[in-house]
Amino acid sequence: MGQVLHGSATTTEAVRRAIQLREESVRSLAKRYGVSPTTVQKWRKRTSTADARMGPKEPRSTVLTVEEEAIVVCDEHDIEHRLTKVNHPWTNGQVERMNRTIKDATVKRYHYDSHDQLRTHLHLFVDAYNHARRLKTLRGLTPTEFILNAWTKEPNRFRINPSHLIPGPYT
Known part of the structure; x- marks a missing residue:
């Protein structure tokens, strides 16, 4: 059965195994198999003959940039993507x-x-x-108390009533 090698591969598994098992010098093995001495040294250090994975480290879309992917994820989860202010x-x-x-x-x-x-x-x-930690920056209120106070003063800043998001005894 044939092997699928990446574009830069210069050895097969059989050659790699032979390099690992033979006790000849690096130079003679490089000459015998038509590879560089660096390749021989690399395969001697490894414990496996499997080819290293050559794909991207982090799979991503080939069409979208990272920023565009973030926008798609935010849209899928109904998240408003905000950036920090410039010079802040x-x-x-x-x-x-x-x-x-x-x-x-x-x-x-x-x-x-x-x-x-x-x-x-x-x-x-x-x-x-x-719900329990009182913070100096919120003038001694908990984050939940602060949000509920802001909602009672300016409800138009909120999409939904934040008190509906507080877990109750049956959640």
Whole structure:
């Protein structure tokens, strides 16, 4: 059965196996198989004769740019994509600080045996943070209280009533 080699391949699995098993010098093996000494050294170091994967590291659309893909994902999930204001780097700093807070309270403090355990703990942490943690920047209110106050003062800024998103006893 034939092998499918990538465009730059200069050896087959049989040649690679022979390179790994023979005890000849690098120069003589390179001459025998018509490859460079570097190729011989590379295959001697490897434990397998399988060809390395040559495709993209991160599969992406061949038509869309990364930015366009993000727009498609946002549209699919009804997310309004907002960018930070120009010359306002502290906004990114706020996001990074929140990411650090979450990381410190979860993965840096506990060991998780599965992604489900992490997901469950993360959900509990975010609920506790949003409903119980009083923040100085919000004048002592919890994030949920702050949002509900903003909704009562300016309901036209919201698409839906945020109080409907608060989990109740039956959720």
